[in-house]
Amino acid sequence: MESNKTVITIRNLVKTFPMGNREFTALNGINLSFAKGEFSGLVGPSGSGKTTLLNIIGTLDSPTEGEAIVLGDSVGELSQKKAANLRNMKIGFVFQTFNLLPVYSTFENVEFPLLLQKMSAANRKKSVMDALDWVGLTDKAKSRPAQMSGGECQRVAIARAIVKKPEIVLADEPTANLDAENSHNILKTMEKLNQSLGTTFLFATHDEKVIGYLKRIIKLVDGKVASDEIFAKK
Amino acid sequence: MITFKLAFRNLVGAGLRTWLNVFVLSLSYVVIIYMNGMLDGWNVQAKSDMMNWDTGQGQLWQKNYDPSDPFTLQDSFDPIPADFNTMIGEGKIAPVLVTMASFYPEGRIQSILLKGIPENQKVIELPTASMTADSSSIPGLVGKRMAEANKIKKGDVITIRWRDRNGTFDAADVLITAIFETNVPTVDGGQIWIPLSRLQKMMQLPGEATLFIRGKSDWPSFGKDQWIVKDLKSLTADIDQVIKAKSVSTSILYLILLLLAMLAIFDTQVLSIFRRQREIGTQIALGMTRGQVVRLFTLEGAMNGVLAALLAAVYGIPFLASQAKYGIPMPKASNSMGMAIAEKIFPVYSVGLVVVTICFVMLTALVVSYIPARRIAKMNPTEAIKGKIQ
Numbered sequence: 001m002e003s004n005k006t007v008i009t010i011r012n013l014v015k016t017f018p019m020g021n022r023e024f025t026a027l028n029g030i031n032l033s034f035a036k037g038e039f040s041g042l043v044g045p046s047g048s049g050k051t052t053l054l055n056i057i058g059t060l061d062s063p064t065e066g067e068a069i070v071l072g073d074s075v076g077e078l079s080q081k082k083a084a085n086l087r088n089m090k091i092g093f094v095f096q097t098f099n100l101l102p103v104y105s106t107f108e109n110v111e112f113p114l115l116l117q118k119m120s121a122a123n124r125k126k127s128v129m130d131a132l133d134w135v136g137l138t139d140k141a142k143s144r145p146a147q148m149s150g151g152e153c154q155r156v157a158i159a160r161a162i163v164k165k166p167e168i169v170l171a172d173e174p175t176a177n178l179d180a181e182n183s184h185n186i187l188k189t190m191e192k193l194n195q196s197l198g199t200t201f202l203f204a205t206h207d208e209k210v211i212g213y214l215k216r217i218i219k220l221v222d223g224k225v226a227s228d229e230i231f232a233k234k
Numbered sequence: 235m236i237t238f239k240l241a242f243r244n245l246v247g248a249g250l251r252t253w254l255n256v257f258v259l260s261l262s263y264v265v266i267i268y269m270n271g272m273l274d275g276w277n278v279q280a281k282s283d284m285m286n287w288d289t290g291q292g293q294l295w296q297k298n299y300d301p302s303d304p305f306t307l308q309d310s311f312d313p314i315p316a317d318f319n320t321m322i323g324e325g326k327i328a329p330v331l332v333t334m335a336s337f338y339p340e341g342r343i344q345s346i347l348l349k350g351i352p353e354n355q356k357v358i359e360l361p362t363a364s365m366t367a368d369s370s371s372i373p374g375l376v377g378k379r380m381a382e383a384n385k386i387k388k389g390d391v392i393t394i395r396w397r398d399r400n401g402t403f404d405a406a407d408v409l410i411t412a413i414f415e416t417n418v419p420t421v422d423g424g425q426i427w428i429p430l431s432r433l434q435k436m437m438q439l440p441g442e443a444t445l446f447i448r449g450k451s452d453w454p455s456f457g458k459d460q461w462i463v464k465d466l467k468s469l470t471a472d473i474d475q476v477i478k479a480k481s482v483s484t485s486i487l488y489l490i491l492l493l494l495a496m497l498a499i500f501d502t503q504v505l506s507i508f509r510r511q512r513e514i515g516t517q518i519a520l521g522m523t524r525g526q527v528v529r530l531f532t533l534e535g536a537m538n539g540v541l542a543a544l545l546a547a548v549y550g551i552p553f554l555a556s557q558a559k560y561g562i563p564m565p566k567a568s569n570s571m572g573m574a575i576a577e578k579i580f581p582v583y584s585v586g587l588v589v590v591t592i593c594f595v596m597l598t599a600l601v602v603s604y605i606p607a608r609r610i611a612k613m614n615p616t617e618a619i620k621g622k623i624q
Contacts, residue, residue: 051616055616058519060518060519060614060615060616060619061614061616080523080524081523084518084521084522084523084526085521087518087519087520087521088520088521088522089521093519093520095516095519095619097512099512099515099516099519099619100516101247101513101516101517102513103243103244103247103248103249104243104247105247108243108247112517112520113520113521115236115239115240116236116520116521116522116526117521118236160520
């Protein structure tokens with residue numbers, strides 16, 4: 001269910017961080033674009049700039065130079081409020097450490113982005129249960145994160161990312177804390193969502209299991225794109 | 235509304251952590267109110283004891299009488315106005331005759347004030363009714379401090395010497411019929427109380443007095459040339475001065491208690507919020523603005539304050555009320571500290587104290603929730619997500 005509509009465009013992107021008295025260049029002249037419905041990944045060793053690029057695309061950070069246009073908005077020019085709104089409405093995040101809100105139940109965690117959207121209670125409930133159904137966790141709606149396994153927590157995080165039907169899901173090392181079986185389950189779930197909903201998935205990973213599912217692999221080395229390969233079918 | 239809902243959900247979801255925060259905060263309310271209530275109670279009690287044991291509701295002094303100058307005593311008496319007799323008979327006004335005298339504890343000579351007061355008086359709490367003895371003895375009362383300082387016991391007979399109105403020395407034995415306990419030193423140390431009629435006879439001053447103490451009744455008519463009205467304000471001026479001076483130290487103590495409470499709240503809240511920085515980063519990633527996050531955490535702090543006030547009310551009101559009703563027993567040793575401390579202090583909680591304390595603790599909870607939340611929310615959310623903010 002792919003289309004050619006470009007959802008992410010990155011032009012000459014540079015990102016530097018202060019490191020003591022000097023500057024560390026995390027990303028150096030990145031040029032990329034992603035079409036709607038892509039299932040792609042940024043791969044590379046630690047420190048290659050994968051997470052930094054993902055954070056900029058997710059409007060959590062801004063470029064030092066160049067441009068990152070996400071769903072028509074230039075990330076560097078977005079106000080804090082507009083960036084928050086973009087994240088709330090159109091971008092889903094899946095983190096390596098799940099980042100579930102520990103005092104909330106599964107239902108409440110998944111419901112959180114919808115609360116910010118001020119959706120009605122009835123619609124929220126339906127959307128949350130649909131999302132939990134997608135990840136196969138309807139029976140764990142009342143459980144707290146501490147009562148669930150790592151795989152279940154990550155499925156909750158995925159449900160939270162997709163409950164608002166975002167256009168883009170950004171997943172930073174989503175399988176790093178999972179065993180092989182859970183990793184495959186998670187990836188199959190994401191692949192199914194990608195195919196059914198047409199959601200664009202962008203991963204940052206160096207996990208071979210994830211790489212095996214990707215349809216486009218962008219290799220980053222020292223903040224630069226070393227290769228960009230598209231696989232017709234995996 | 236969403237912020238309120240999320241704050242409520244966070245507090246309920248945090249379970250034990252919330253209740254620990256709330257409990258610590260509620261202790262601040264109760265301890266501050268309790269400590270200050272005790273100090274206020276001490277002041278109120280000191281003043282009311284002074285009225286109950288010494289000043290009554292007001293006094294009338296013979297024009298020459300000056301309690302700070304013993305040499306005035308030889309001229310400080312006048313006949314009791316005729317209009318006073320009915321009320322004196324009813325015990326509503328107590329005439330007191332005061333003179334200098336000496337007594338001889340353990341072979342020493344010691345100057346004292348000899349005071350005569352009617353046995354039937356009901357104006358002050360001196361146990362004058364216990365001044366009963368056969369006509370051959372003079373019954374007398376002494377305070378506990380006086381008794382302890384001079385090793386006087388109930389039933390002891392002590393010899394006193396005095397000069398009558400003509401300057402003639404005379405001596406007699408006084409039978410101590412009771413030893414009273416009070417925390418008002420002005421009726422205790424260096425004084426012996428005997429029946430007024432006996433002292434009038436001893437002094438050859440029948441029907442005369444140095445001063446009058448009244449209860450709630452107004453003064454009957456009297457000669458303005460001989461007697462000077464001393465109202466309660468002037469009689470309690472000294473203790474009011476002491477309370478005023480003490481109120482500075484009370485305020486400092488109050489401030490210290492508030493600062494300690496603030497530190498406790500600050501520690502709890504800051505620790506709690508910094509521990510939750512990953513949560514803050516996640517909330518921002520999920521679409522909350524920084525302002526929303528700061529409002530959420532500040533509201534949580536405020537709700538902690540409200541819950542703490544409710545919890546403090548649940549156990550604090552019965553506790554504080556019971557203390558106010560039954561009093562706080564003071565150790566015996568406190569009597570030998572040179573301060574007038576009652577056996578029990580009854581705390582007094584003013585509305586101002588309660589309101590100011592509640593407002594201050596809540597304001598503190600708000601501020602110490604707002605500051606760290608604002609700091610974390612201002613940082614790069616990618617750092618907060620990883621929990622890297624120190």
